[in-house]
Amino acid sequence: MREKILKTLAHWHTAHPWRMTLVVILLTILFAAFARRLAVTTRTSDLLPEKDPKVAQFNRIIEEFSTATSIVVVIQGEERRIKEFADQLAPRILEARDTGKNDSLQEKIDKLQRKIDKLGKKERSEAKIAKLESTIRELRSQMNYKLFQRVDYKAPIEFLKEHMLMLVKEEDLTNLKDIFMGPNLVDLIPNINNSMEKEYVGQEESISTREKEDGAWGFLDGIQNLILLLQKASEGEEVPDEDVRAAADKILFGEPYLLSYDKTALLLNVIPAFTLMDRDYIMSGTRTAQSILDDLLKDFPDIEAGLSGSIPKEHDEQVYAQQSLGYTTVIAMLAILILLMVSFRMWVAPVFAIANLLVGVIWALGSAFIVVGQLNLVTSTMAVIILGLGIDFSIHLISGFTEHRAAGESIAQAMEAAFMKSGKGIVTGAVTTSCAFYALAISQSRGMKEMGLVMGTGLLAILLATFLVLPVLLVLRARLRDKRLQKKGVTKLERDISFRVLGRACDWLGRHYVFTIITSLVISVFLIWAAFQIRWDYDFRNMEPKGLVSVELIDTVVEKFDLSMDYALVTTDNVQDSYELAKEYRELGSVAITDDISVFVPSPEQQQERIPHIDEIRGKIQSATVNHAFLPDELETFKNEIERLEMNIMEMQDMAFIGGQDKVDNKCKEIVGDPENPDSPNIIRKLLQLLDGDASEVRQGLSTFQKSFAPHFKQSIIRMSSIEPIHLEELPTSILDRYSNKARNQFLLSVYPAGSIYDGEFLKRFVNDVESVSERATGVPPLSIALLRIFGRDGRNAIILTLIVVFLLLWADFSSPKRSLIAMIPLAFGVFWMVGLMYLVGIKLSLMSVMGLPLIIGIGIDDGVHIMHRWRHEGNGRLRIVFASTGKAILLTSLTTMLAFGSLIFSAFPAWGQFGGALFLGVGGCFITTVVILPGILGWIGRRSNRKKD
Amino acid sequence: MKKIMISGLIVLLIAPGLFGQELTGEEIIQKVNDQFNVDTSYAKSKMTITTSSGQKRTFISESWSKDKGEKNLVRYLEPARVKGQAVLMLNNADDIWMYFPRTQRVRKLASHAKKQKMQGSDFSYEDMGGGDAFIEEFTTKRLEDEKMERHDCYKLELTRKPDSDSSYSRLIIWVVKENFVPIVIDYYDEDDPDYHLKRLVQSNLRVIDGIPTAMKAVMHNKNDNTQTEMEILEVKFNVTLDDTMFTERELKK
Structure with a gap:
């Protein structure tokens, strides 16, 4: 046949x-x-x-x-400039539309319209026409497709301004409420000191976990900002109202922008209207965002910005x-x-x-x-x-x-x-x-x-x-x-x-089969040992192309924000479950932080527990008087309190140092200097020196500052001390969209690892931990x-x-199991040689290189099969002809296959390089074992057969 | 645990007459407790922690213990940045004060601080505290004897008493039969008695002044997968210590 x-x-x-x-x-x-x-x-x-x-x-x-899934814009530069850049970029991105499909969509619409026109002349075609019209509407909606639905780069300040205190844990309210009791500077600094000394009592816990450390860092950041503005005010420099209000807000609500710890990088999270499944939009969405970014960068030559996140990475x-x-x-x-x-x-x-x-x-x-x-x-x-x-x-x-x-x-x-x-x-x-x-x-x-x-x-x-x-x-x-x-x-x-050299060489190996077999075994034992030394490469970054902005920025985010962009996701059916799960996750050592909706919707019981504290704060602040002037006797008290603040921060710094909390220690260094470097700047000391200047000028400056600061601070606290219960359905859409699905019946909890997921041991532990809490x-x-x-x-x-x-x-x-097994011997050794050589040249086991193992069995068997066929055809004692003729063919086919696989080593995708490299070694290994081990075996068989005949 | 790490590193040689007797769990823990609670001690130790950015930081400190570990004073020697910083723990670490030479101020920590990590290590203040915690805070049950760390050991299960404020629901302790040293202690979560939180392994037993002493202790935190190693560089027992040394005022000196 x-x-x-x-x-x-x-x-x-x-x-x-x-x-x-x-x-x-x-x-x-x-x-x-x-x-x-x-x-x-x-x-x-x-x-x-x-x-x-x-x-x-x-x-x-x-x-x-x-x-x-999102596009993460990583903006780097000076703090004020990166904020300006983000403020200008966000609306432009939101306006982005995909017009690339308009022509093809219009063509389809025109075609359907012509169909409708034709059907219009016929009777009983209303249903068909309605269907076509509906399709046209659907196609029209895809024209000028709005690519992005939201840009997240700031905390939901408006919501926080209304409900901030209701979102603060009861124990934190107990510790922090002093801060909210007085609006004037002479009240605020002692209140901060009181709170720090009270908080300080529990500080070991407060800075013992990543979230608490972040909290302490944010609190110190607000103080640092206030001190810097007070320096300006003390010098008589005019501080814009906007900056004063921002300083008050920073103390009350923290930094609104997604800024890095060193304030040189800002993240802007672009939420697409499409998903990671929509390939066309992934490409056009990324291109569009990049083009908007490039345009804006022309106006900000001092800024560096690039795209990262799942969508640009895919693109x-x-x-x-x-x-x-x-x-x-x-x-x-x-x-x-x-x-x-x-x-x-x-x-x-x-x-x-x-x-x-x-x-x-x-x-x-x-x-x-x-x-x-x-x-x-x-x-x-x-x-x-x-x-x-x-x-x-x-x-x-x-x-x-x-x-x-x-x-x-x-x-x-x-x-x-x-x-x-x-x-x-x-x-x-x-x-x-x-x-x-x-x-x-x-x-x-x-x-x-x-x-x-x-x-x-x-x-x-x-x-x-x-x-x-x-x-x-x-x-x-x-x-x-x-x-x-x-x-x-x-x-x-x-x-x-013809290729006679190979024939002669293999013939020699066949005649000296003892030497050939022993030598082959020695080399194989070494390579088998090497094969067992090979380890898995858990660092998935090694599979990613080098030099890709989207990939490189992942490292920038990890370095600047101490946050992995690869995290675990869990869904829950309700907010309470989300809260419970988040709590369990936060207790795990392998988890850095969690992000879920329960932060914005405390349980009714929690809200009830917080109300008495909020009532107390509101009562105190409402009755507090806003002083528009800084009185002469207040200046001395103020200086004493600033000194006390310096001591509190120094002690916090020492605690953080022995507690190993580097972020807090570093932030303290920015405020009170580095104890190991006496020449490092101490902004509180500088403020104290300025306060020692001309008293009337200093008071004048501080009065002006207070005039803006105190009323805003008071009103903000009154506003955020609402005791209206927070219900899920009343949350702003931006928060709901961030954490829940469209039906609002599923909630997303993100669990961030405390270590590097590219460290295999840590990855396994993190995943074990995450799955131990929820299998989902x-x-x-x-x-x-x-x-x-x-x-x-x-x-x-x-x-x-x-x-x-x-x-x-x-x-x-072959119609013989024995011959089949002999044909497979070079393959069996070849596979071990392949893995052993992989180890020796530094290729680790990865998703891609491991794919080469089953493939090499299908590919590498050919050499042995061809030789066995020819040997069977030629008979014993004709190894020279077998390998000169068929050997040439398998050399050529092996080389071509190796060249094809080897070309992948030049690929920009290291993953393919690992795959190609593994198969290159595999094909080469199988060829060498075929032309070295097989002649020895066939020579030995030939000798045995001759002896039997004799 | 202070009693284990400082005065607790002391173990007395047990009278041969005690061997061979079938002891109850209570009797064993009582002996452990009695041996730990040496009246006074001095130690110089080295502790290495891992900071939040993953760096290793080593501290060397001196510590003094009095009244069978009920009073403890730790004073840092190295690194230079924290030299002179001191921690005073009284009433089995229920009351904790800290002294900062930079500001020359003393601050008292909240009583709940004893359950928290001490100086970024895997030891809590409670672990470092002394006194009769094993007796007062837990009920003891003897389990089947086991070999642990190459020693024949009594295995004890200590379960927290209902009125106790210990941060551990239970402890499993392997006590070396030969010298009543608690060679390994497993700590279980405050709320979940099945959740294995930490393990302390003591080693490098040396006889100092006729007293066998564990010179090294490693606390492995299973939850965080971190471990803190504490090494005793120098230790003296039954030293003369004035009561005034363990006061807030003396902390500054």
């Missing part, structure tokens, strides 16, 4: 080359159309099984909670992926072309082989669309892999055809002979490798499953191309050549090529662990299944 098909095909090619060309062109157009629709995703979650609870939950969160990775694949494919093709030209000592056949590959790759991409619809981070490399594997078919066919032509056969005879001799081997090889790939389809992870399906089908597509495209090219070229030679009246045969926890950290777990298991299962499949196919092929 197989022979009949191959014979017929060979005949068609020689009889009807132009018809076959037409078939090829039509098929290529068809597959190209499919290939064009092939989408690419670089999200790691797309490598996991869709039905995995963590993936399903993650995808649901992305769909339902717009805040789960950048896709752009990089496409560029990377483009040039790595070109590198692979050029390298293969040069190798083949050198090897075949001609240029036409290699060019044909590459042309055949190009067509084959288009067919493979088209078939990938049919099979899986989209390419993921792993399958994106398929073009290069297919190139490396598919070229082998061309090499065999070209070799066969040129060999027979060299023997003086006609085009038809040579083609038929090539099909019959090489075709069978090509089909067997392709089917074996495809089956090995298809074995991956049992995997749970989409990464491996899709890899198996895409590669298996792709390889069959390229096999088809090799039997349809290449022969046509060879026939047409041979006819042309014959005609040209006929005209010249000369007869010229194709060149014969998802997000990048839990997904990363799930991915490693599933990939590890899938990899192991796939290796076992692939080995079984390969063994069964070989058994069927």
Whole structure:
């Protein structure tokens, strides 16, 4: 059957080359159309099984909670300027619209309108017209699509101004309420001191966790700001009302902007109207935001700003992926072309082989669309892999055809002979490798499953191309050549090529099989030892392209804000659950902070507990008198209190130092100086020096300051001491949107890690902790662990299944389990050599490099199979011929495959480099074990067989 | 725990006559308690903590203990920045004062501070406190003997009494049979008796002035996955200490 098909095909090619060309062109157009629709995703979650609870939950969160994915604008520069920049940027971004689809949408609308017009002339078409009109409305709504729904870069100040005190925990109210009792400076500073000394009592707890440390930092930041303004006021400098009010607000509500600890960076969180699933908008949204940013940056030359977050990262990775694949494919093709030209000592056949590959790759991409619809981070490399594997078919066919032509056969005879001799081997090889790939389809992870399906089908597509495209090219070229030679009246045969050195070397190894086997074992033991030293690389950043702004800014955010952008997500059904879970999470050592809606909606009981304190504050502040002048006797008291404040901050600093609270210690240094550096500035000391200046001028300055400060401070406290209960439904939309879904029946809790999730040990602990509180926890950290777990298991299962499949196919092929096992020996050693070499060259196990293990079984088996076939055909004692002839073929196919995989090392995506590097070593390892270990074994078998005969 | 770390590092040699007797949990913990509560002691120790930005910081301090660990005074020697800073703990760390040489002021911490981390370490003030906490705050049950840290040990479970304000719901203590040293202590969460919070492991037992003493103690916080190592550089027992040394006024000196 197989022979009949191959014979017929060979005949068609020689009889009807132009018809076959037409078939090829039509098929290529068809597959190209499919290939064009092939989408690419670089999200790691797309490598996991869709039905995995963590993936399903993650995808649901992305769909339902717009805040789960965002564009983070990281702005760096001087504090005032970055705030100005953010204030100007936010409205511009909110106005952004996607007009790129307008033309195509208008075309669709016009088409539908014409349909409506036609239907209007017919009877009983109202329902159809209504449906079409509804579609038109839907399409119109997509025109001038508003890309972003919200920009978060400031605390919800208006809400806080109304309800701040109701949001403060009862114990904190007890400690802090002194601060709110008097509006005048002479009241405020002693009140702050009293509060600090009272708070100081419990300070060990207050700064013992990240959130408490942040609280202490924020409080000190408000004091620092006030001191700096008081310095200006004492010097008689006019302090703008706006700044005075901002200083009061900062003490009461904290810093409104999302500023870094050193105040040189600001975050602006752009919430899109689309989700991470809308690929087109990811691309256009990022481009639009970047263009707005670039425009504004022209007016702020002193500012640096860039985009980060899940959406720009996805955008950048896709752009990089496409560029990377483009040039790595070109590198692979050029390298293969040069190798083949050198090897075949001609240029036409290699060019044909590459042309055949190009067509084959288009067919493979088209078939990938049919099979899986989209390419993921792993399958994106398929073009290069297919190139490396598919070229082998061309090499065999070209070799066969040129060999027979060299023997003086006609085009038809040579083609038929090539099909019959090489075709069978090509089909067997392709089917074996495809089956090995298809074995991956049992995997749970989409990464491996899709890899198996895409590669298996792709390889069959390229096999088809090799039997349809290449022969046509060879026939047409041979006819042309014959005609040209006929005209010249000369007869010229194709060149014969051989590789005798390899044959001699392998023959020597076979004759000295004891040495060969012992040496191979020694090297293998060393490499097996090395293989067991290899470790997983938990740092997912090592898979990301270097130099990507979106990726580099992640490190900036971690450094400046001490906050990981990869955190765990948990959903709850109500606010109370959210509160309880957040509380549990905060008690975990691996958790830095949590962010959830319960902060804005305390429980009714909590609100009740806070009311007496709020009543007390309101009563005191309402009855407090605002003094518009700073009295002479108040100045001395004021100075004493400022000195007391200095001492309180110094003590807080010393406590923070022995408590290991670096942020608080550093903030204190900014205020009272560095105790280890006597020359460091102390802003309180400077204020005291200024207060010692001309008393009337100082009082005048402070009076002016107080005139603005005290009334605003008093009114703000009165306003924020509302005891109206806070209900969920009354929260501002900005807060609700941030934490709940549209139906307002699900709430999102973000859990931030206290350490680096790129540290494997910490990652495992964080995920264990997070999952111990709620099994529903998802997000990048839990997904990363799930991915490693599933990939590890899938990899192991796939290796076992692939080995079984390969063994069964070989058994069927050789009709002998013993020969099948011998053919698999180089592979078995090759796999260990591969992992051992990976360890030696510094490639760690990663999601991508581990993918190479099951693949190498399908790919690496070919060498042993070809040698065993030829050895069986030639018989004992003919190792020189076996390796000179077939050895040359496997050297060539191994080199081309290595070049294809090796080209991935030049990819901008380190993930692909790891994958390509692993397979490069794997293919190389399998080739060396085949030409070193196999001659030894075959030599030993030959010797035993000879002895038996003797 | 102060009694374990400072005076508590002292263990008395047990009279041979005591061996072989089948002791109850109460009797064992009483012996442990009695041995710990040496009347006075002096120690110089080194403690390394991890700061919030992940840096290691080492402190060297001197400490004095009186009245069987009920009164404790810790004074920092190094680094230079905190030299002279001192902590006074009275009434088994129910009352805590701190002295800051930079401002020359003394501040009293709240009584609940004893449950909190001491100086960014994994020890709490309660852990460092002395007295009869094991007897007064817990009821003791003897469990099946076990080998721990290569020692044959009595295994005890201490459960918090209803009226106790200890921050641990229960403790599991492995007491070396040979010398009644609590070689390992497991601490369980205040609210969740199944939640293993911390483990203290004592090691490097040396006989000083005829008294076996653990020169090293490591507290591993399972919750934060951090650990604090405390090493005794020098220790003296039954030193002469004036009562006035343990007063707020003397703290400044």
